[in-house]
Amino acid sequence: MHVCIPYHKVLPVKTYGGVERLVFWHMKELIKFGHQVTFIGPEQSQVAEYGINHIACEKIEEWQKFVPDNIDVIHGFDNIKVELDIPYVINIGGNGFPGEKFDLNTVFVSKSHARHHGSTSYVNNCLDMNEYPAVYKESKISEIKSLLFLAKASWRVKNLQQSVKIARQTNKHLHICGGGSKFFGWHPLIHNHGMVGGQEKLDYMRQCDALLFAVRWHEPFGLAIIEAMTQGLPVFGSSFGSLPDLIAPGTGRTFYSHEEIIEYFNTTKDVYDRDFIRNYAIKNFSMERFTSDFIEKYEIVMSGKKLNDVEPEWIHPFRAGKRLPF
Incomplete structure:
Protein backbone atom coordinates (compact mmCIF):
# COMPACT_ATOMS: atom_id res chain seq x y z
CA MET A 1 0.00 0.00 0.00
CA HIS A 2 0.98 3.64 -0.37
CA VAL A 3 0.88 5.55 2.93
CA CYS A 4 0.97 9.34 3.15
CA ILE A 5 2.25 10.89 6.38
CA PRO A 6 2.09 14.69 6.81
CA TYR A 7 4.11 16.11 9.70
CA HIS A 8 5.24 19.61 10.63
CA LYS A 9 8.71 18.89 12.07
CA VAL A 10 12.02 18.34 10.30
CA LEU A 11 12.85 14.63 10.11
CA PRO A 12 14.89 12.86 11.23
CA VAL A 13 15.17 14.83 14.44
CA LYS A 14 18.77 15.72 15.30
CA THR A 15 18.45 16.11 19.07
CA TYR A 16 15.75 15.30 21.60
CA GLY A 17 12.39 14.25 20.18
CA GLY A 18 9.33 12.24 21.15
CA VAL A 19 6.64 12.01 18.49
CA GLU A 20 9.15 13.16 15.86
CA ARG A 21 11.26 10.05 16.37
CA LEU A 22 8.22 7.78 16.34
CA VAL A 23 6.96 9.21 13.04
CA PHE A 24 10.36 8.70 11.41
CA TRP A 25 10.81 5.18 12.79
CA HIS A 26 7.35 4.19 11.58
CA MET A 27 8.05 5.41 8.05
CA LYS A 28 11.26 3.39 7.93
CA GLU A 29 9.49 0.31 9.23
CA LEU A 30 6.73 0.63 6.63
CA ILE A 31 9.45 0.60 3.96
CA LYS A 32 10.89 -2.59 5.52
CA PHE A 33 7.42 -4.13 5.33
CA GLY A 34 7.44 -3.46 1.57
CA HIS A 35 5.06 -0.49 1.51
CA GLN A 36 5.50 2.88 -0.21
CA VAL A 37 5.65 6.00 1.97
CA THR A 38 5.25 9.65 1.06
CA PHE A 39 6.21 12.20 3.69
CA ILE A 40 4.82 15.74 3.37
CA GLY A 41 6.82 18.11 5.55
CA PRO A 42 9.60 20.69 5.87
CA GLU A 43 12.06 21.02 3.01
CA GLN A 44 15.04 20.57 5.37
CA SER A 45 14.00 16.98 6.10
CA GLN A 46 16.38 14.28 4.88
CA VAL A 47 14.30 11.14 4.47
CA ALA A 48 14.86 10.25 0.81
CA GLU A 49 17.96 8.21 1.62
CA TYR A 50 15.73 5.82 3.58
CA GLY A 51 13.50 5.15 0.58
CA ILE A 52 10.81 7.63 1.67
CA ASN A 53 9.23 9.94 -0.92
CA HIS A 54 9.50 13.53 0.29
CA ILE A 55 7.23 16.38 -0.77
CA ALA A 56 8.35 19.70 0.66
CA CYS A 57 5.64 21.71 2.41
CA GLU A 58 6.60 24.66 4.58
CA LYS A 59 3.06 25.53 5.73
CA ILE A 60 1.74 22.29 7.20
CA GLU A 61 -1.82 23.62 7.19
CA GLU A 62 -1.61 23.42 3.38
CA TRP A 63 -0.42 19.80 3.26
CA GLN A 64 -3.61 18.46 1.63
CA LYS A 65 -2.76 20.37 -1.58
CA PHE A 66 0.32 18.15 -2.02
CA VAL A 67 -1.17 14.67 -1.56
CA PRO A 68 -0.44 12.49 -4.64
CA ASP A 69 -3.30 10.81 -6.49
CA ASN A 70 -2.12 7.26 -5.82
CA ILE A 71 -2.31 7.35 -2.00
CA ASP A 72 -4.15 4.43 -0.34
CA VAL A 73 -4.26 5.74 3.23
CA ILE A 74 -3.26 8.84 5.20
CA HIS A 75 -1.71 8.59 8.66
CA GLY A 76 -2.02 11.88 10.53
CA PHE A 77 -0.61 12.84 13.91
CA ASP A 78 -1.55 15.36 16.60
CA ASN A 79 -5.23 15.79 15.72
CA ILE A 80 -4.52 16.95 12.17
CA LYS A 81 -7.67 17.42 10.07
CA VAL A 82 -8.22 15.31 6.96
CA GLU A 83 -10.77 16.63 4.47
CA LEU A 84 -9.89 14.46 1.48
CA ASP A 85 -11.82 11.50 0.11
CA ILE A 86 -9.03 9.10 1.09
CA PRO A 87 -9.05 6.56 3.96
CA TYR A 88 -7.17 7.89 7.00
CA VAL A 89 -6.27 7.39 10.64
CA ILE A 90 -5.42 10.08 13.20
CA ASN A 91 -2.82 9.27 15.87
CA ILE A 92 -3.56 11.25 19.08
CA GLY A 93 -0.83 11.46 21.70
CA GLY A 94 -2.34 13.84 24.27
CA ASN A 95 -5.43 13.99 26.44
CA GLY A 96 -8.47 15.97 25.38
CA PHE A 97 -10.32 18.57 27.39
CA PRO A 98 -13.93 18.26 28.62
CA GLY A 99 -16.30 18.58 25.67
CA GLU A 100 -13.64 18.10 22.97
CA LYS A 101 -14.63 15.60 20.28
CA PHE A 102 -12.13 13.48 18.35
CA ASP A 103 -12.40 12.03 14.87
CA LEU A 104 -14.10 8.65 14.39
CA ASN A 105 -10.80 7.31 13.00
CA THR A 106 -8.76 8.32 16.04
CA VAL A 107 -6.12 5.91 17.36
CA PHE A 108 -4.93 6.49 20.93
CA VAL A 109 -1.48 5.59 22.27
CA SER A 110 -2.43 3.06 24.97
CA LYS A 111 -5.38 1.01 26.17
CA SER A 112 -5.82 3.35 29.12
CA HIS A 113 -5.57 6.44 26.91
CA ALA A 114 -8.38 5.09 24.73
CA ARG A 115 -10.48 4.11 27.76
CA HIS A 116 -10.26 7.62 29.25
CA HIS A 117 -11.75 8.90 25.97
CA GLY A 118 -14.53 6.32 25.71
CA SER A 119 -12.73 4.35 23.00
CA THR A 120 -11.16 0.95 22.42
CA SER A 121 -9.03 2.07 19.45
CA TYR A 122 -5.33 2.20 20.33
CA VAL A 123 -1.83 1.21 19.30
CA ASN A 124 0.83 1.26 22.00
CA ASN A 125 3.69 3.68 21.49
CA CYS A 126 7.04 2.10 20.75
CA LEU A 127 10.77 2.50 20.27
CA ASP A 128 13.31 1.59 17.62
CA MET A 129 15.19 -0.93 19.73
CA ASN A 130 18.29 -0.52 17.56
CA ASN A 284 5.53 -5.48 23.53
CA PHE A 285 6.88 -2.10 22.41
CA SER A 286 9.04 -2.65 19.34
CA MET A 287 8.72 -0.69 16.10
CA GLU A 288 7.76 -3.87 14.26
CA ARG A 289 4.82 -4.39 16.64
CA PHE A 290 3.72 -0.76 16.26
CA THR A 291 3.78 -0.83 12.47
CA SER A 292 2.02 -4.22 12.28
CA ASP A 293 -0.75 -2.92 14.52
CA PHE A 294 -1.16 0.21 12.41
CA ILE A 295 -1.31 -1.75 9.19
CA GLU A 296 -4.33 -3.51 10.70
CA LYS A 297 -5.91 -0.09 11.34
CA TYR A 298 -5.14 0.96 7.77
CA GLU A 299 -6.88 -2.13 6.42
CA ILE A 300 -9.98 -1.39 8.49
CA VAL A 301 -10.40 2.17 7.20
CA MET A 302 -9.51 1.13 3.65
CA SER A 303 -12.43 -1.31 3.82
CA GLY A 304 -14.75 1.63 4.47
CA LYS A 305 -15.21 1.11 8.21
CA LYS A 306 -14.58 3.57 11.07
CA LEU A 307 -12.34 2.82 14.05
CA ASN A 308 -14.82 4.20 16.58
CA ASP A 309 -18.62 3.93 16.65
CA VAL A 310 -19.01 7.38 18.26
CA GLU A 311 -16.69 10.38 18.46
CA PRO A 312 -14.23 9.80 21.32
CA GLU A 313 -14.03 12.43 24.05
CA TRP A 314 -12.44 12.90 27.47
CA ILE A 315 -14.82 11.12 29.87
CA HIS A 316 -13.94 13.00 33.06
CA PRO A 317 -15.50 16.27 34.28
CA PHE A 318 -12.08 17.69 35.25
CA ARG A 319 -9.45 18.93 32.82
CA ALA A 320 -6.82 16.38 31.89
CA GLY A 321 -3.93 18.45 33.26
CA LYS A 322 -5.34 18.70 36.77
CA ARG A 323 -2.95 17.26 39.35
CA LEU A 324 -4.45 14.19 40.96
CA PRO A 325 -3.91 13.26 44.64
CA PHE A 326 -0.67 11.38 45.12
Whole structure:
Protein backbone atom coordinates (compact mmCIF):
# COMPACT_ATOMS: atom_id res chain seq x y z
CA MET A 1 0.00 0.00 0.00
CA HIS A 2 0.98 3.64 -0.37
CA VAL A 3 0.88 5.55 2.93
CA CYS A 4 0.97 9.34 3.15
CA ILE A 5 2.25 10.89 6.38
CA PRO A 6 2.09 14.69 6.81
CA TYR A 7 4.11 16.11 9.70
CA HIS A 8 5.24 19.61 10.63
CA LYS A 9 8.71 18.89 12.07
CA VAL A 10 12.02 18.34 10.30
CA LEU A 11 12.85 14.63 10.11
CA PRO A 12 14.89 12.86 11.23
CA VAL A 13 15.17 14.83 14.44
CA LYS A 14 18.77 15.72 15.30
CA THR A 15 18.45 16.11 19.07
CA TYR A 16 15.75 15.30 21.60
CA GLY A 17 12.39 14.25 20.18
CA GLY A 18 9.33 12.24 21.15
CA VAL A 19 6.64 12.01 18.49
CA GLU A 20 9.15 13.16 15.86
CA ARG A 21 11.26 10.05 16.37
CA LEU A 22 8.22 7.78 16.34
CA VAL A 23 6.96 9.21 13.04
CA PHE A 24 10.36 8.70 11.41
CA TRP A 25 10.81 5.18 12.79
CA HIS A 26 7.35 4.19 11.58
CA MET A 27 8.05 5.41 8.05
CA LYS A 28 11.26 3.39 7.93
CA GLU A 29 9.49 0.31 9.23
CA LEU A 30 6.73 0.63 6.63
CA ILE A 31 9.45 0.60 3.96
CA LYS A 32 10.89 -2.59 5.52
CA PHE A 33 7.42 -4.13 5.33
CA GLY A 34 7.44 -3.46 1.57
CA HIS A 35 5.06 -0.49 1.51
CA GLN A 36 5.50 2.88 -0.21
CA VAL A 37 5.65 6.00 1.97
CA THR A 38 5.25 9.65 1.06
CA PHE A 39 6.21 12.20 3.69
CA ILE A 40 4.82 15.74 3.37
CA GLY A 41 6.82 18.11 5.55
CA PRO A 42 9.60 20.69 5.87
CA GLU A 43 12.06 21.02 3.01
CA GLN A 44 15.04 20.57 5.37
CA SER A 45 14.00 16.98 6.10
CA GLN A 46 16.38 14.28 4.88
CA VAL A 47 14.30 11.14 4.47
CA ALA A 48 14.86 10.25 0.81
CA GLU A 49 17.96 8.21 1.62
CA TYR A 50 15.73 5.82 3.58
CA GLY A 51 13.50 5.15 0.58
CA ILE A 52 10.81 7.63 1.67
CA ASN A 53 9.23 9.94 -0.92
CA HIS A 54 9.50 13.53 0.29
CA ILE A 55 7.23 16.38 -0.77
CA ALA A 56 8.35 19.70 0.66
CA CYS A 57 5.64 21.71 2.41
CA GLU A 58 6.60 24.66 4.58
CA LYS A 59 3.06 25.53 5.73
CA ILE A 60 1.74 22.29 7.20
CA GLU A 61 -1.82 23.62 7.19
CA GLU A 62 -1.61 23.42 3.38
CA TRP A 63 -0.42 19.80 3.26
CA GLN A 64 -3.61 18.46 1.63
CA LYS A 65 -2.76 20.37 -1.58
CA PHE A 66 0.32 18.15 -2.02
CA VAL A 67 -1.17 14.67 -1.56
CA PRO A 68 -0.44 12.49 -4.64
CA ASP A 69 -3.30 10.81 -6.49
CA ASN A 70 -2.12 7.26 -5.82
CA ILE A 71 -2.31 7.35 -2.00
CA ASP A 72 -4.15 4.43 -0.34
CA VAL A 73 -4.26 5.74 3.23
CA ILE A 74 -3.26 8.84 5.20
CA HIS A 75 -1.71 8.59 8.66
CA GLY A 76 -2.02 11.88 10.53
CA PHE A 77 -0.61 12.84 13.91
CA ASP A 78 -1.55 15.36 16.60
CA ASN A 79 -5.23 15.79 15.72
CA ILE A 80 -4.52 16.95 12.17
CA LYS A 81 -7.67 17.42 10.07
CA VAL A 82 -8.22 15.31 6.96
CA GLU A 83 -10.77 16.63 4.47
CA LEU A 84 -9.89 14.46 1.48
CA ASP A 85 -11.82 11.50 0.11
CA ILE A 86 -9.03 9.10 1.09
CA PRO A 87 -9.05 6.56 3.96
CA TYR A 88 -7.17 7.89 7.00
CA VAL A 89 -6.27 7.39 10.64
CA ILE A 90 -5.42 10.08 13.20
CA ASN A 91 -2.82 9.27 15.87
CA ILE A 92 -3.56 11.25 19.08
CA GLY A 93 -0.83 11.46 21.70
CA GLY A 94 -2.34 13.84 24.27
CA ASN A 95 -5.43 13.99 26.44
CA GLY A 96 -8.47 15.97 25.38
CA PHE A 97 -10.32 18.57 27.39
CA PRO A 98 -13.93 18.26 28.62
CA GLY A 99 -16.30 18.58 25.67
CA GLU A 100 -13.64 18.10 22.97
CA LYS A 101 -14.63 15.60 20.28
CA PHE A 102 -12.13 13.48 18.35
CA ASP A 103 -12.40 12.03 14.87
CA LEU A 104 -14.10 8.65 14.39
CA ASN A 105 -10.80 7.31 13.00
CA THR A 106 -8.76 8.32 16.04
CA VAL A 107 -6.12 5.91 17.36
CA PHE A 108 -4.93 6.49 20.93
CA VAL A 109 -1.48 5.59 22.27
CA SER A 110 -2.43 3.06 24.97
CA LYS A 111 -5.38 1.01 26.17
CA SER A 112 -5.82 3.35 29.12
CA HIS A 113 -5.57 6.44 26.91
CA ALA A 114 -8.38 5.09 24.73
CA ARG A 115 -10.48 4.11 27.76
CA HIS A 116 -10.26 7.62 29.25
CA HIS A 117 -11.75 8.90 25.97
CA GLY A 118 -14.53 6.32 25.71
CA SER A 119 -12.73 4.35 23.00
CA THR A 120 -11.16 0.95 22.42
CA SER A 121 -9.03 2.07 19.45
CA TYR A 122 -5.33 2.20 20.33
CA VAL A 123 -1.83 1.21 19.30
CA ASN A 124 0.83 1.26 22.00
CA ASN A 125 3.69 3.68 21.49
CA CYS A 126 7.04 2.10 20.75
CA LEU A 127 10.77 2.50 20.27
CA ASP A 128 13.31 1.59 17.62
CA MET A 129 15.19 -0.93 19.73
CA ASN A 130 18.29 -0.52 17.56
CA GLU A 131 18.75 2.90 19.15
CA TYR A 132 18.61 1.43 22.66
CA PRO A 133 21.35 -1.21 22.94
CA ALA A 134 21.64 -2.68 26.40
CA VAL A 135 24.85 -2.36 28.42
CA TYR A 136 24.55 -4.00 31.83
CA LYS A 137 27.00 -3.81 34.67
CA GLU A 138 25.12 -6.67 36.34
CA SER A 139 22.26 -8.89 35.15
CA LYS A 140 20.34 -8.58 38.43
CA ILE A 141 19.27 -5.51 40.40
CA SER A 142 19.25 -6.54 44.04
CA GLU A 143 19.59 -3.09 45.58
CA ILE A 144 18.24 0.20 44.26
CA LYS A 145 20.67 2.99 45.07
CA SER A 146 20.08 5.43 42.23
CA LEU A 147 16.80 6.61 40.66
CA LEU A 148 16.14 8.26 37.29
CA PHE A 149 13.64 11.08 36.71
CA LEU A 150 13.08 11.29 32.94
CA ALA A 151 10.41 13.83 32.03
CA LYS A 152 9.75 17.49 31.41
CA ALA A 153 10.64 18.64 34.89
CA SER A 154 8.78 21.95 34.67
CA TRP A 155 5.46 20.19 34.05
CA ARG A 156 3.96 19.85 37.53
CA VAL A 157 1.96 16.71 36.69
CA LYS A 158 5.30 14.93 36.17
CA ASN A 159 5.80 15.43 39.91
CA LEU A 160 9.44 16.34 40.35
CA GLN A 161 8.70 17.77 43.80
CA GLN A 162 7.52 14.49 45.30
CA SER A 163 10.17 12.56 43.36
CA VAL A 164 12.84 14.60 45.15
CA LYS A 165 11.06 13.92 48.44
CA ILE A 166 11.00 10.17 47.75
CA ALA A 167 14.71 10.13 46.97
CA ARG A 168 15.68 12.11 50.06
CA GLN A 169 13.49 10.09 52.42
CA THR A 170 14.81 6.78 51.11
CA ASN A 171 18.46 7.87 50.86
CA LYS A 172 18.68 7.26 47.13
CA HIS A 173 20.36 9.34 44.45
CA LEU A 174 17.99 10.98 41.96
CA HIS A 175 19.25 11.86 38.48
CA ILE A 176 16.93 14.46 36.90
CA CYS A 177 16.93 14.39 33.09
CA GLY A 178 14.37 16.83 31.74
CA GLY A 179 14.23 20.48 30.81
CA GLY A 180 12.80 23.27 32.92
CA SER A 181 13.61 21.97 36.38
CA LYS A 182 12.72 24.45 39.14
CA PHE A 183 14.56 22.46 41.77
CA PHE A 184 17.10 24.78 43.33
CA GLY A 185 19.46 24.25 46.21
CA TRP A 186 22.27 21.78 46.62
CA HIS A 187 21.75 18.31 48.04
CA PRO A 188 24.22 15.42 47.76
CA LEU A 189 21.51 12.99 46.55
CA ILE A 190 19.99 15.20 43.83
CA HIS A 191 21.66 15.58 40.43
CA ASN A 192 20.09 17.87 37.82
CA HIS A 193 21.30 17.22 34.26
CA GLY A 194 18.78 19.31 32.31
CA MET A 195 17.43 18.30 28.91
CA VAL A 196 19.44 15.44 27.42
CA GLY A 197 19.03 13.11 24.47
CA GLY A 198 20.80 10.47 22.44
CA GLN A 199 23.91 8.83 23.89
CA GLU A 200 24.04 11.28 26.80
CA LYS A 201 20.59 10.17 27.93
CA LEU A 202 21.54 6.52 27.61
CA ASP A 203 24.64 7.13 29.71
CA TYR A 204 22.61 8.65 32.54
CA MET A 205 20.06 5.85 32.34
CA ARG A 206 22.82 3.30 32.71
CA GLN A 207 24.04 4.99 35.90
CA CYS A 208 20.67 4.31 37.53
CA ASP A 209 18.97 1.27 39.01
CA ALA A 210 15.33 2.22 38.38
CA LEU A 211 13.01 4.81 36.84
CA LEU A 212 10.84 6.82 39.21
CA PHE A 213 7.69 7.90 37.34
CA ALA A 214 5.37 9.26 40.02
CA VAL A 215 3.09 11.22 37.68
CA ARG A 216 -0.03 12.94 39.01
CA TRP A 217 -2.29 12.74 35.96
CA HIS A 218 -3.67 10.15 33.56
CA GLU A 219 -0.47 9.69 31.56
CA PRO A 220 -1.41 8.80 27.95
CA PHE A 221 1.63 6.54 27.57
CA GLY A 222 5.00 7.62 28.94
CA LEU A 223 7.85 6.82 26.53
CA ALA A 224 10.29 7.16 29.42
CA ILE A 225 8.83 3.97 30.87
CA ILE A 226 9.78 1.78 27.94
CA GLU A 227 13.05 3.67 27.38
CA ALA A 228 14.08 2.68 30.91
CA MET A 229 12.95 -0.90 30.35
CA THR A 230 15.24 -1.23 27.31
CA GLN A 231 18.13 -0.77 29.74
CA GLY A 232 16.72 -3.36 32.12
CA LEU A 233 15.52 -0.78 34.64
CA PRO A 234 12.41 -1.53 36.72
CA VAL A 235 9.85 1.27 36.82
CA PHE A 236 8.17 2.55 39.98
CA GLY A 237 5.29 4.94 39.54
CA SER A 238 1.78 6.02 40.33
CA SER A 239 -1.36 4.11 39.36
CA PHE A 240 -2.67 6.74 36.95
CA GLY A 241 -3.25 6.45 33.21
CA SER A 242 -1.22 3.92 31.26
CA LEU A 243 1.15 2.89 34.05
CA PRO A 244 -0.76 -0.18 35.32
CA ASP A 245 -1.08 -1.37 31.71
CA LEU A 246 2.62 -0.95 30.90
CA ILE A 247 4.30 -2.01 34.14
CA ALA A 248 3.87 -5.79 34.29
CA PRO A 249 4.87 -8.10 37.16
CA GLY A 250 8.65 -8.36 37.28
CA THR A 251 9.18 -4.99 35.56
CA GLY A 252 8.39 -2.69 38.52
CA ARG A 253 5.44 -1.61 40.65
CA THR A 254 2.65 0.98 40.73
CA PHE A 255 1.46 2.71 43.89
CA TYR A 256 -1.46 4.82 45.11
CA SER A 257 0.60 7.42 46.99
CA HIS A 258 4.16 8.66 47.28
CA GLU A 259 4.14 7.43 50.89
CA GLU A 260 3.63 3.88 49.57
CA ILE A 261 6.69 4.24 47.36
CA ILE A 262 8.77 5.50 50.30
CA GLU A 263 7.65 2.54 52.43
CA TYR A 264 8.42 0.10 49.62
CA PHE A 265 11.94 1.43 49.10
CA ASN A 266 12.64 1.45 52.84
CA THR A 267 11.29 -2.02 53.61
CA THR A 268 11.29 -4.24 50.49
CA LYS A 269 14.29 -5.91 48.86
CA ASP A 270 12.92 -7.29 45.59
CA VAL A 271 15.38 -8.53 42.96
CA TYR A 272 14.83 -7.54 39.33
CA ASP A 273 16.15 -9.34 36.26
CA ARG A 274 17.41 -6.88 33.65
CA ASP A 275 17.09 -9.33 30.74
CA PHE A 276 13.50 -10.13 31.67
CA ILE A 277 12.62 -6.42 31.71
CA ARG A 278 14.37 -5.67 28.42
CA ASN A 279 12.83 -8.69 26.67
CA TYR A 280 9.39 -7.61 27.89
CA ALA A 281 9.95 -4.18 26.31
CA ILE A 282 11.17 -5.68 23.02
CA LYS A 283 8.21 -8.07 22.80
CA ASN A 284 5.53 -5.48 23.53
CA PHE A 285 6.88 -2.10 22.41
CA SER A 286 9.04 -2.65 19.34
CA MET A 287 8.72 -0.69 16.10
CA GLU A 288 7.76 -3.87 14.26
CA ARG A 289 4.82 -4.39 16.64
CA PHE A 290 3.72 -0.76 16.26
CA THR A 291 3.78 -0.83 12.47
CA SER A 292 2.02 -4.22 12.28
CA ASP A 293 -0.75 -2.92 14.52
CA PHE A 294 -1.16 0.21 12.41
CA ILE A 295 -1.31 -1.75 9.19
CA GLU A 296 -4.33 -3.51 10.70
CA LYS A 297 -5.91 -0.09 11.34
CA TYR A 298 -5.14 0.96 7.77
CA GLU A 299 -6.88 -2.13 6.42
CA ILE A 300 -9.98 -1.39 8.49
CA VAL A 301 -10.40 2.17 7.20
CA MET A 302 -9.51 1.13 3.65
CA SER A 303 -12.43 -1.31 3.82
CA GLY A 304 -14.75 1.63 4.47
CA LYS A 305 -15.21 1.11 8.21
CA LYS A 306 -14.58 3.57 11.07
CA LEU A 307 -12.34 2.82 14.05
CA ASN A 308 -14.82 4.20 16.58
CA ASP A 309 -18.62 3.93 16.65
CA VAL A 310 -19.01 7.38 18.26
CA GLU A 311 -16.69 10.38 18.46
CA PRO A 312 -14.23 9.80 21.32
CA GLU A 313 -14.03 12.43 24.05
CA TRP A 314 -12.44 12.90 27.47
CA ILE A 315 -14.82 11.12 29.87
CA HIS A 316 -13.94 13.00 33.06
CA PRO A 317 -15.50 16.27 34.28
CA PHE A 318 -12.08 17.69 35.25
CA ARG A 319 -9.45 18.93 32.82
CA ALA A 320 -6.82 16.38 31.89
CA GLY A 321 -3.93 18.45 33.26
CA LYS A 322 -5.34 18.70 36.77
CA ARG A 323 -2.95 17.26 39.35
CA LEU A 324 -4.45 14.19 40.96
CA PRO A 325 -3.91 13.26 44.64
CA PHE A 326 -0.67 11.38 45.12
